[in-house]
Amino acid sequence: MIDNIESLMRKLPAPPPGRSPAIACVLGVLLGGLGLAIYLKNVVDFVLPVLMVIILSVFLGADVGIVGGALFAGLYGYFRVGVFIDNPTEPPGVSKPGA
Numbered sequence: 001m002i003d004n005i006e007s008l009m010r011k012l013p014a015p016p017p018g019r020s021p022a023i024a025c026v027l028g029v030l031l032g033g034l035g036l037a038i039y040l041k042n043v044v045d046f047v048l049p050v051l052m053v054i055i056l057s058v059f060l061g062a063d064v065g066i067v068g069g070a071l072f073a074g075l076y077g078y079f080r081v082g083v084f085i086d087n088p089t090e091p092p093g094v095s096k097p098g099a
Contacts, residue, residue, distance in 0.1 A: 009083045015040045021085065024077030032073045036080075045080065049073035 015024075019040065027035035028049065037046030052072045057065025 005079075006083055009080055012044055012080070013042055014084050015042075015081050019081045021078045021082040024081045025074045028073035028075070028077035029070050032070060036073060036077045040077070040080065045077070049076055052076075 024036060024039060027039050031038075032053065033046040033049035036049060037043060039045075049069060049072060053065055053069030055065075056068040056072075059065075060068065
């Protein structure tokens with residue numbers, strides 16, 4: 001399942017160079033999709049967290065939706081930047097020899 005998520009994230013445009021996963025995480029939690037869209041300069045990074053807040057709010061209530069959406073946006077930002085920092089050119093699912 002993790003490989004599937006990683007392959008989906010690799011299909012998105014790469015974040016600009018010099019971006020930090022920690023800063024993306026904090027911006028995602030505090031500012032949600034808007035903070036991620038500004039930091040990563042991509043509209044998709046705005047749409048996905050906002051959709052998650054809407055979906056969670058509809059099914060679980062507004063309070064849970066907002067908190068869950070903030071946590072999702074933080075984790076999304078962290079892994080979105082982290083995937084490209086670890087192996088910027090390696091396709092998903094390919095392991096390193098000896099690892």
